[in-house]
Amino acid sequence: MKTKNFFKILTLAVIVLFQSCSDDEEIAVSGLCPLVTSTIPTNGALNVPFDQVISVTFNKQMRTSTITNESFTIEGLSPIEGTITFEDDASGTTVKFTPSNNLSEDTTYTGRIKTTVKDQEGNALQVAYVWSFTTGITIRPIVLATDPIDEATGVPLNKVITATFSEAMNPLSITNATFSLMNGTTAVPVTFDYFGALVTFTPTVNLLPNTTYTAIIASGVQNLSGVTMASDYEWTFTTGAIVAPFVVFTDPLNNATNVSLNKVIRATFSEVMNPTTINNSTFTLMNGTTLVPVSFSFTGAMVSFTPTSALLENTTYTATITTGAQNPTGNGLTANYVWSFTTIGSAAGIPDIGSLDDIASFGGNAGVTNQGINTVIINGGIATTAASTLVTGFHDGLTGAIYTETPLNVGLVSGGIYTAPPTPGNATTFAIAQQALLDANALYIALSPAAMPGGIDPGAGELGGLTLAPGVYKSNSGTFNISNGNLTLDAQGDPNAVWVFQTASGLTVGIAGPTGAKSVNLINGASASNVFWQVGSTAIINSAGGGVMVGTIVTNSGVTLSTAGNTVQTVLNGRAISLVASVTMVNTTINVPN
Incomplete structure (x- = not known):
């Protein structure tokens, strides 16, 4: 009985324990x-x-x-x-x-x-x-860089303003409410564009000269997550003075003579011009009082004026570019630019070189290489249908673009460099190079024995020490050498005299040694523009350095002017054209004849 009571009491205690904590x-x-x-x-x-x-x-x-x-x-x-x-x-x-x-x-x-x-x-x-x-702490977008930078001076009047953020921004937050460009208290209207974290602000009108502007990006701009900047970002810059464009040089030069009848007239300006201001109102080509119709094309800072029909023989033409020709900021020439030139007396027997007229060197599909510190291409450009990376040791005198130059390989090309992409090559430069290749092939064929038969070999392949009248000369052995002395070409008073040299294999000018350089001399009115060399393989010009070579050399398999290590300047008054191989030069000057 006592045991039963004990268990009852224990059960009641447990129940109470579970009913209250x-x-x-x-x-x-x-x-x-x-x-x-x-x-x-x-x-x-x-x-x-x-x-x-x-x-x-x-x-x-x-x-x-x-x-x-x-x-x-x-x-x-x-x-x-x-x-x-x-x-x-x-x-x-x-x-x-x-x-x-x-x-x-x-x-x-x-x-x-x-x-x-x-x-x-x-x-x-x-x-x-x-x-x-x-x-945590909010990671807010910030402005990493601007162009112009803060307190920049001399800013161009057509400047596109950019801001680079720390991350991509929400384009909907970049508006006239969050970006302002101020000239004092006057707002400058702008348009916007977006490239990831880069935002561009383009003023709808040119900026004023010698003026300080303030650009403000308000804190309301947002990243793609809607996070704003912590505070406004503000910077200032000052524009430069008005700089008028000017003509750097022309082709033909002022007072040039013996200009070909199919000449494309070119003017190179100090900067890229506004194409809409280069037209029949701002450029005229006159034969006396007769206007010569031309068409226009543009390559960087160079403008080409192509007469719609062949020029007349033995005629003086006057070209004028007026002050209406303007750069993109609306600044025109300070005065009319006027120059004159005279065409040749007769076009008979002179091969048509087409677009090669302004090309000093063409490296086929293999490139053009300079290996000297003093190579200069005067009044002409270089071209190749190869990629821009296969042009080495040069900088473009028109655009400033650099093509793998080093302190030991420096070459100035005054008339432009034309290649396939990548940058600085582009579709426009590649098109010019392709046309040069077509014209080079056509010229090679036009100079061939099939097109110009009857060539003679007065020196059994050796041209050194000879004086030759105008005509066609063909090597019987397949090679021409100028090694026993200089070659002299005598026009006999005819400024239209033409020489064509044909060799199925190679052309070698000069011999080894410090005094081995040989030259081609022109007398009695002979013109470098009327001398042509058609070479079936390779042309090697004064490998020891020095000498003056003359004429347009068109080879199948490459041209070499001097060799590495030579410091004496080698001169070519003409062109070095190769169809399928590269052109290499060392401390070379090429003067492109008119």
Whole structure:
């Protein structure tokens, strides 16, 4: 009987224990009372996202009516508002607090669960649960660079302003409200363009000379995530004075004679011009009082004027470029530029060289190489249908582009460099090179024995020491040499005298040794523009350096002017044209004849 009573008393004690929670922590942990088992974010968490949903997980199901904005609070610098929801899981033990607004950056928040929360049996949390966490710092976009830079001077009047940000920006946030260009208190209208993190601002009118402008990017600009800059970005720059363009040189030169009847007239300016201002009003070509119609084309700073019909023989023409010719900023020449030239007396027997008229060297599809520090191409350009990387040791006198120059390989090309891409080669320069190749092939055929038969070989292949009248000369052995002395070409008073030399294999000028250089001399009115060499393989011109070679050399397989290590200048008054191989020169001067 006593045993039964003991078990009844024990059972009643257990029931009472489970019906009310104890303040004893061990009893609470045993599962009788509710406890917070985890939180998101955890206590002490750092760099918490601004849109964080805060959650608390209990050890048992809770009575939802006891969990409210009074019993579950989040407080930063002040209490924040939010919505409380309960996770729909099997246990129903997780409650979430969703802030009404994003959390503030770099702020420590304190979460608190009060003892008024209860479980399903009505047992209360015995001790308030308190924890804290800290949000991260917003990574805001910044301006890394501008063009012009801050306090820049001498800025061109047609300057396109750019700003490079630390990341790609939202184009919709780049507007006249967030970017302004000011001349004092006057806003300058601009248009916008976007290239990832680069934004361009193009004034709709030219800037004023000698004027300080202020550019402002407002903090309202946003990245792709909607984050703004921390503050406005402001910089200033000052424009330069008006610089008028001028004519650097012309082809033909002023007072040139024996100009070919199919001559393309060219003028190279000090800068790229506005094509719309180069027209029949600003350029005229006159035969006395008769206007000669021309068409226009543009290559960088060079403008070509092509007569629509052949020029007349033995006629003086006057070309004029007026002050109406302007650069892109609207500045014109300060005075009319006028020059004259006279055509040849007769075109008979002179081969048509087409676009090669302005090409000093053509390197087929293999390139053009300079290996000296003093190579100069005067009044002409170089070209190849190869990539621009196969032109080495030169810089373009028209554009300033550099083609693999080193301190030991420096060459100036006054008339432009024309190649296939990559940059600085482009579609325009490649088209010019392709036309040069077509004209080179046509000239090679026009100079061949099939087209010009009857050539003689007065020196059995050796031209040195001879004086030759105009005519066609063909090597019987397949090679021509100029090694026993200089070659003299005597026009006998005829300025239109033509010499054509044909060799099925090679052409060699000069011999080894410091005094081995040989030259071609012109007398009695002979012109370098009327001397042609058709070479079946390779031409080697004064490999020891020095000498003066004359004429347009057209080879199948390459031209070499001097060799590496020679410092004495080698001169070619003519052109070095190769159909399928490269042209190499060392300390060479090439003068392109008119």
